[in-house]
Amino acid sequence: MPAPTTPPPIARERLPALLAAMPKAELHIHIEGSLEPEMIFALAQRNGVALPYADVEALRRAYAFTDLQSFLDIYYAGASVLLYEQDFYDMARAYLLRAAQDNVVHAEIFFDPQTHTARGVAMETVVNGLYRATQDAQAELGTSSSLILCFLRHLSEEDAFATLEQAQPFLDRIIGVGLDSSEVGNPPEKFARVFARCGELGLHRVAHAGEEGPAAYIWSALDVLKVERIDHGVQAIQDPALMRRLAEERIALTVCPLSNLKLCVFPELAQHNIRQLLDAGLAATVNSDDPAYFGGYLNQNFTELFAAVPELTSQHAWQLAHNSFAASFVPDEQRRAWQNRLDDCFERFAQPA
Numbered sequence: 001m002p003a004p005t006t007p008p009p010i011a012r013e014r015l016p017a018l019l020a021a022m023p024k025a026e027l028h029i030h031i032e033g034s035l036e037p038e039m040i041f042a043l044a045q046r047n048g049v050a051l052p053y054a055d056v057e058a059l060r061r062a063y064a065f066t067d068l069q070s071f072l073d074i075y076y077a078g079a080s081v082l083l084y085e086q087d088f089y090d091m092a093r094a095y096l097l098r099a100a101q102d103n104v105v106h107a108e109i110f111f112d113p114q115t116h117t118a119r120g121v122a123m124e125t126v127v128n129g130l131y132r133a134t135q136d137a138q139a140e141l142g143t144s145s146s147l148i149l150c151f152l153r154h155l156s157e158e159d160a161f162a163t164l165e166q167a168q169p170f171l172d173r174i175i176g177v178g179l180d181s182s183e184v185g186n187p188p189e190k191f192a193r194v195f196a197r198c199g200e201l202g203l204h205r206v207a208h209a210g211e212e213g214p215a216a217y218i219w220s221a222l223d224v225l226k227v228e229r230i231d232h233g234v235q236a237i238q239d240p241a242l243m244r245r246l247a248e249e250r251i252a253l254t255v256c257p258l259s260n261l262k263l264c265v266f267p268e269l270a271q272h273n274i275r276q277l278l279d280a281g282l283a284a285t286v287n288s289d290d291p292a293y294f295g296g297y298l299n300q301n302f303t304e305l306f307a308a309v310p311e312l313t314s315q316h317a318w319q320l321a322h323n324s325f326a327a328s329f330v331p332d333e334q335r336r337a338w339q340n341r342l343d344d345c346f347e348r349f350a351q352p353a
């Protein structure tokens with residue numbers, strides 16, 4: 001039987017179970033943002049790193065963010081406990097185990113090497129630890145995952161070029177590059193040359209744009225950096241011509257609802273614009289961004305979003321999961337296999353309980 005192109009509708013009371021059970025890809029997860037306070041303290045102790053917080057509770061209390069920068073300051077401080085290959089392995093292992101519980105079958109994982117190389121940690125240490133965790137997750141959990149190296153946009157393009165140079169020996173372990181950190185005042189154009197070089201090297205390209213920054217940054221991420229996906233992108237709603245372009249070209253947005261709530265991009269989840277993005281034909285997806293800091297992993301993002309926005313239906317759930325596979329950087333055959341599993345899941349939920 002051919003796979004249905006739109007799924008059978010499923011009753012609203014079954015939505016939480018459906019959202020949890022459906023297979024999905026996560027395309028916007030910063031691995032350093034999966035570092036739970038307990039692991040930060042355990043690694044600090046293991047590595048003899050001093051932290052400016054008395055204990056786990058004191059650290060958690062500091063997670064009261066007013067905007068992106070207030071988060072980034074704490075996020076970079078948390079990452080300072082990562083020194084050895086095993087630390088990077090343990091962090092990625094913990095995320096991949098947690099993601100498997102949420103029926104994440106594929107994850108494209110961001111990492112911020114400059115946060116580590118600036119402290120004297122070698123690129124090799126970072127990449128080898130993360131990569132080994134992705135290989136073990138494939139073998140032991142059946143979870144597919146790959147790595148995307150992000151350049152920090154508050155640093156110079158020269159620094160990004162030096163980072164790319166350090167990553168050269170490991171490019172077979174990295175599927176692409178991204179752009180993250182402080183957005184406003186650091187437009188995509190700042191990284192035009194290094195992204196062009198990454199394109200020549202055959203790397204996929206994505207960038208954070210339109211999280212706090214203007215819709216103009218989404219245009220320049222597309223036209224100057226030639227990105228294939230936009231991370232966040234919720235400010236596209238300000239620009240009708242951009243909305244039309246994103247819909248026509250089916251450019252995926254990796255939207256992060258709990259992140260947007262915690263960083264005050266939207267005052268309430270009920271006011272999140274993801275339904276408008278989907279209904280305008282944009283290829284939105286749901287992601288966790290920095291789950292240890294923003295109050296939940298992927299399924300928590302789905303369930304809190306759907307609880308807060310009653311207009312979201314099982315059709316939207318299917319579209320979001322379908323989009324996550326469509327936008328992933330995997331061979332078509334693999335993509336179709338996951339999309340068929342998604343359709344099977346919806347068929348099962350459509351049967352009487």
Ligand code: HPA
Nearest residue numbers: 030180181182208289290
């Ligand atoms: O949401 C984010 N935006 C920009 N940079 C980041 N680095 C980690 N998370 C983020």
Ligand SMILES: [Zn+2]
Nearest residue numbers: 030180231289
């Ligand atoms: Zn992000």
